[in-house]
Every structure is written in structure tokens, then in C-alpha cells.
Amino acid sequence: LKVYAIREGDVVFSRVPMIRVEGPVAMCQLIETTLLNCVNFASLIATNAARMREAVIGKKPIQMLEFGLRRAQGPDGAMSASQYAYLGGFDSTSNVLAGINYDIAISGTHAHSFVTTFSSLDQLQFVNPKIQCKDGKDLKTRAVEYRKLLNEEESSNEGELTAFIAYANAFPTHFLALIDTYNTLDSGLINFMSVALALHEAKCEPIGVRLDSGDLSYLSQKCREYFRRVSQQFQVPFENLTIVASNDINEEILYSLNVCLLIDWLVDAFGIGTNLVTCQKQPALGCVYKLVAIDGLARIKISEEIGKMTLPGTKSAYRLYIHNNEPLIDLLVLDDEANESPTEKKKSRSLLEAKQVIRCYHPSNDLKRVDVVPDRIEPLLIKVQNDNMQKKKNSLRKEKLEKEDERVWDGKLVYKSPSLKERRAFCMERVKTLRSDYKRVVNPTPYKVSISKKLKDVMKDLIEKETPVRTIQ
Structure with missing residues (x-):
């Protein structure tokens, strides 16, 4: 198997693939439930924690304490919740075992x-x-x-x-x-x-x-x-x-308290349990795992609901930054576009280079497109390569791969994942880079996720090919 994944703690938007798996179709299907189980709950808790952390940003730093052990979905859910609440920005946990296992500060009071x-x-x-x-x-x-x-x-x-x-x-x-x-x-x-x-x-x-x-x-x-x-x-x-x-605090209560205490934060810390680990606002995250290509051919799932239609083809995701290191748009590009000549790419405005004009298309609305001239382009998917890499080649490239933050699978995972503290710092930094209007609780500005011209064309061709056309007389 070859696996590509977003770095743990990164900000991901709808339609951007979090994980890409390549291999025999049966093997890829066998791990579907495992991957979804691992990704859905962890992402849900980390997102909930990050949103609550955002809600208390004010004049002074506020400590966020995770108190969810008693209300979590069983012992396994409690351990995962403690770990990923910390990754999302909480400072400590009342879960002693999680504190010991994951090196998280332990806090709490008497009962x-x-x-x-x-x-x-x-x-x-x-x-x-x-x-x-x-x-x-x-x-x-x-x-x-x-x-x-x-x-x-x-x-x-x-x-x-x-x-x-x-x-x-x-x-x-x-x-x-x-x-x-x-x-x-x-x-x-x-x-x-x-x-x-x-x-x-x-x-x-x-x-x-x-x-x-x-x-x-x-x-x-x-x-x-x-x-x-x-x-x-x-x-x-x-x-x-x-x-x-404490006392059944949720995101809305945090924002209301922030307004009430805006002049001078009277509270120094919040202990949050139930509404953090059970995610009252959205108890489940709906990540899906879909086939997008087989034998080199792009495939598509077409739904009655436009939001459930998949984006076909083997593709990578890139984040385009403009001035002041501000992320503006995530762009999905087919891998085989890399084979096109730079001249053709410049002509079609698909050359993924800083300071070059890149045309970005809305996934479903043909009237929406934009030209972006990014200061910086960042690939989002990190390689987790397969176990048939040549050992000699792997040895020669090891130092370079580590510098590029690539995960390498060589019979076993040899890439050393960052510590939980490092992943937490990375997560908080990524959230911080987003514009405040993207993070508004009420009527937030939608972050733009776009596709390349070639991906748009492949999508249109597949829709034309795979959907029946009714005849009305």
C-alpha cells in the first residue's frame, strides 16, 4: 500500500482529502472502516477543542482544562478524547492515565x-x-x-x-x-x-x-x-x-462569557468535560472513504445531492498563500498534470509556482473561478511510501526525506512522528494563520477549496459518460 496523509494537527476543509490510499482494491477496502474510525473521532475532538480555545482568546491567556473522563464514550473514548483535546489546544487533563501515557499536564480539584x-x-x-x-x-x-x-x-x-x-x-x-x-x-x-x-x-x-x-x-x-x-x-x-x-460549559457559553468579561477577564481557567468529549454541537464527524481511480482511470460517485458527489482521479492538495503568509485557497490538482510541460502549464495558468498566475475553479459552480498569484505554495499531503522501496535508495534519500517531513514506510514505519506537544503547537499555529472571518461562529466566510481546469474537465466528462439521460416526449 501507498498512503498519503495530511499532517496531524493541520487544518482541513471540506473536499480536501485527509488520507489517500493506493494499492490492490481489496486491501484498500479492507482498511476503510479502520481508517474512518481512527480519523473521525480524533478530528472531531481536536476540532471541538480548537474552537473552544478560539472562543476564549482575549486580553490574557486562559487555561483550558479537559474534565471529560466521566462522560466520555467508554475508557477508549476517554483516552482518545484526552489526547486529541490536548492536540486541539487544551492545556491539561483530569485523566491521570492519559496524562501519564501522553505526557499531558494533570489538573483537577477535590469532589x-x-x-x-x-x-x-x-x-x-x-x-x-x-x-x-x-x-x-x-x-x-x-x-x-x-x-x-x-x-x-x-x-x-x-x-x-x-x-x-x-x-x-x-x-x-x-x-x-x-x-x-x-x-x-x-x-x-x-x-x-x-x-x-x-x-x-x-x-x-x-x-x-x-x-x-x-x-x-x-x-x-x-x-x-x-x-x-x-x-x-x-x-x-x-x-x-x-x-x-466549570458547569456544562460549551462553545456558546464561552463566547457569551468572553463578551461579559471582555474588559477584564475575571476567570483564569475553564474546566470543560461533557460538551468537549461528547461534542454536543455535532456528535459525529462525517468523513467518507471513496474510490476515485482504478487501473489509472478516474472514477466518480454521482449523487442526488451535489455535496455528496466525489471529485474523481488521483490528486494532490496544495495550499496557496498570499501576502503576510495568509492562506487564501486550497487547490486540488490531478497527479498526471505534473507530466505537462511548463510552457503548456503557463499557457493554461496551471503552473504551480509562486508568483505565477494560477486559475482556480469552483468544484460545482461553473460561473465561479479566480486567478491567484500566490507568494507561496504548500503541498498538504505527506507521503507514506510502500514497503517495496529499494533499501539502498531509501538509505541514500533518508536525510532528504526527513528534511521534507515525509513519512516513509519500509516494511515498518521508520518516520519518527513529532511528539504530541509538537503536534499541538503545530495545530495551534495553523489555526492562528486563518483569517478571523473564517473562524466566526455566526455566518463565517467560507474558505475556498478549488480544483484545476483539468480536474474540472475530467469531472464533466465522467458526469456526461456515467449518468443516464432521460428522453421526454
Whole structure:
């Protein structure tokens, strides 16, 4: 088999082939389901993650935390979701195994059930001897004293305070508290601050709070105001404590929060689970695997719906860039066009060279065509060559192939794939290069995918040849 593929993490548009497979027809058909299964879910999750990352772009960097393990489609789906959410731009995962296997940062908080386990300060047995507060007092004593200073009525939930002290005893330098178990502002926030002030005395800096219910915009604003007020009252550097927001967040909520908090991002991180790994907006991606040529002859699938008609022939994809390294159009070209002379190509405006006029045709609308003079042309499909390459030839070309980022199949895959971190960086950079109007949530500008004149002609000939014509009398 010969396989060509788009680099993992690249941006792909409708009608551009993600994978091209060449070989005996039976072998190519046998791997259809496997390839679609591997590509569809991974691309769906990475796309969803990238869209959510785009939704929080603002004045300061926002951390995106993947919390989807409990809601994912089984253990395998959870592992894939963690990996490809990270590739799409998320910063960390709550999936410990994925963090270990894929070298992804692990993040999370304690559960509500941990808080409800406690009901009284008398339940607190363990005292961390390494945490020494003012006057040699332990964390529990100082937290209770601070609670009295912050809330004279001591009306905040005692069990919640006990849980926070227990958690801080175990993780004194990673104290991020979930504060909505009973009442976010009148209990959770006060109890958190009581423990945070005591930790600060012991030279252990708290991280912040997590909001998991209610009006996230309003609550984050009130939390930030409280942090600033306490900072002034006690002369502590708590103005910029982290606020993490969760609670069934999706892309639309992120955009609405971005609008509400545009002047000053009050939230520092978002924890997203269900709507990330199950892709609420589009639960499945409809990639297809179609035969486009056999024995050197182009083939076509013609459908009642124009969008389901295939583009025939063995072809490659190129991205045409204009000034400022801006991608303008993706062009699909038949491979056998490479055999044409440069003179003929220039005449027909099909010479794929920078600074040359290239005519691009709409796949289905004959009235739409455009001449492009690109600054740069980039091939999108990377070769994954077959196992009958001559070893000597492979050895001589190895260094050159690696420089060209080609994957080489020589009985086994010998190309070293970039690390997940490198693929993530590549993905984020590719998304960044797109114009903002392509990425609008409402009424985005369609990115142009065009075909060459020869591919257009082959397509027309096949439609004429393969479709019956009715006679009406």
C-alpha cells in the first residue's frame, strides 16, 4: 500500500482529502472502516477543542482544562478524547492515565463528595507538622481564627471548612478549592479564604477556587472583588488568585462569557468535560472513504445531492498563500498534470509556482473561478511510501526525506512522528494563520477549496459518460 496523509494537527476543509490510499482494491477496502474510525473521532475532538480555545482568546491567556473522563464514550473514548483535546489546544487533563501515557499536564480539584464527607471540626485528626503558621499554631487553629475575622457570625458551613483544612493539610502547595457545595459566596468563599490566609502564613501559597454552578459571570466577579478586598485588609497578594469555572460549559457559553468579561477577564481557567468529549454541537464527524481511480482511470460517485458527489482521479492538495503568509485557497490538482510541460502549464495558468498566475475553479459552480498569484505554495499531503522501496535508495534519500517531513514506510514505519506537544503547537499555529472571518461562529466566510481546469474537465466528462439521460416526449 501507498498512503498519503495530511499532517496531524493541520487544518482541513471540506473536499480536501485527509488520507489517500493506493494499492490492490481489496486491501484498500479492507482498511476503510479502520481508517474512518481512527480519523473521525480524533478530528472531531481536536476540532471541538480548537474552537473552544478560539472562543476564549482575549486580553490574557486562559487555561483550558479537559474534565471529560466521566462522560466520555467508554475508557477508549476517554483516552482518545484526552489526547486529541490536548492536540486541539487544551492545556491539561483530569485523566491521570492519559496524562501519564501522553505526557499531558494533570489538573483537577477535590469532589463535592469529599466536602460532604465532613460535618464537624472534630473529625479532623491529621495535622501536617510541616505547616507552621504564626506563633507556631497549626493550620486548623489559624484557619478557625481567620474564619472568625472574616465571618463574625461563623455562619459558613463547618463541615466544608473541615474538608478544606484536610485538603490543604494533604496538598499545601496545590490548594484549589471547589466552593459551591453549600453556598458559593456565603460559605465556600469564606471557608476557602480562611484556609488560604493560614496557608500564606505558613509560606504555602494557595492557588484559587473553582466555580461549578450558578451564574459564572456574576460569581466570578464577586469572587474577584472579595480577593481584592481581603488583599487590602490583610496585606496579602491574593488579588490574582485563580478562578476556575466549570458547569456544562460549551462553545456558546464561552463566547457569551468572553463578551461579559471582555474588559477584564475575571476567570483564569475553564474546566470543560461533557460538551468537549461528547461534542454536543455535532456528535459525529462525517468523513467518507471513496474510490476515485482504478487501473489509472478516474472514477466518480454521482449523487442526488451535489455535496455528496466525489471529485474523481488521483490528486494532490496544495495550499496557496498570499501576502503576510495568509492562506487564501486550497487547490486540488490531478497527479498526471505534473507530466505537462511548463510552457503548456503557463499557457493554461496551471503552473504551480509562486508568483505565477494560477486559475482556480469552483468544484460545482461553473460561473465561479479566480486567478491567484500566490507568494507561496504548500503541498498538504505527506507521503507514506510502500514497503517495496529499494533499501539502498531509501538509505541514500533518508536525510532528504526527513528534511521534507515525509513519512516513509519500509516494511515498518521508520518516520519518527513529532511528539504530541509538537503536534499541538503545530495545530495551534495553523489555526492562528486563518483569517478571523473564517473562524466566526455566526455566518463565517467560507474558505475556498478549488480544483484545476483539468480536474474540472475530467469531472464533466465522467458526469456526461456515467449518468443516464432521460428522453421526454
